[in-house]
Amino acid sequence: MGVSLMTRLAIKKNLMQVSTLAVLTTAIAGILSIGKAQAGVIDFDDLPGNVDWIQNGYKGFNWNNFAYLNSTNYFDPSAYRNGTVSNPNVAFNSGGDPASISINSGQFNFNSAYLTGAWNNGLNIRVEGLFQGSTKYSRTVNVGSTSPTLFNFNFLGIDNLRFTSFGGVNAGYNGSGTHFVLDNLTYNESESVPEPLTILGTLTAASIGVTLRCKQKQQKKAKTQA
Structure with missing residues (x-):
């Protein structure tokens, strides 16, 4: 039994959200670790x-x-x-x-x-x-x-x-x-903690990176299906 187009789109959207959340979580954890060293x-x-x-x-x-x-x-x-x-x-x-x-x-x-x-x-x-x-x-x-x-x-x-x-x-x-x-x-x-603009830039870069990777995957899939 085939999977409907709407179901495939929903799955793809959920995967993108999970990937974005994972990257942003890693970026935030790295930022919060700055200034903390082993006692x-x-x-x-x-x-x-x-x-x-x-x-x-x-x-x-x-x-x-x-x-x-x-x-x-x-x-x-x-x-x-x-x-x-x-x-x-x-x-x-x-x-x-x-x-x-x-x-x-x-x-x-x-x-x-x-x-x-x-x-x-x-x-x-x-x-x-x-x-x-x-x-x-x-x-x-x-x-x-x-x-x-x-x-x-x-x-x-x-x-x-x-x-x-x-x-x-x-x-x-x-x-x-x-x-x-x-x-x-x-x-x-x-150690010095990054300024708010630096933190925002890091998170923005992480988000853009996820978006680009998703687009590359979509383009690759389109070429394969063509």
């Missing part, structure tokens, strides 16, 4: 020795006033050991002074980090995300000294991450100051 985790555990400065270039960043130590070899009790998420190393702000992480060019996303007060309970840490010298994000968190606390920041498109600690009450350890412990910092490299 990196900085745990400081690959740094050698017991204590030292974190050098510029480590993990692709510049490190200002950040040092690290091997908490398993550091005297106890202290929150350096309490604040360790992954053994053996943690980072800290030397002297309890402000510290920062930056890149020379481009942007990155600061996702999260574990923070602990090295000597003080109720330590305040102001975390700021900057881009080209202007503050985009600012959040102050409060931490204790007995265990690390995970904070999700989601600072997007920054080139400088600044930490300033203050306040709190001494926890009774054999040391003092507004030092904080930093471990397992997560980040993404951030």
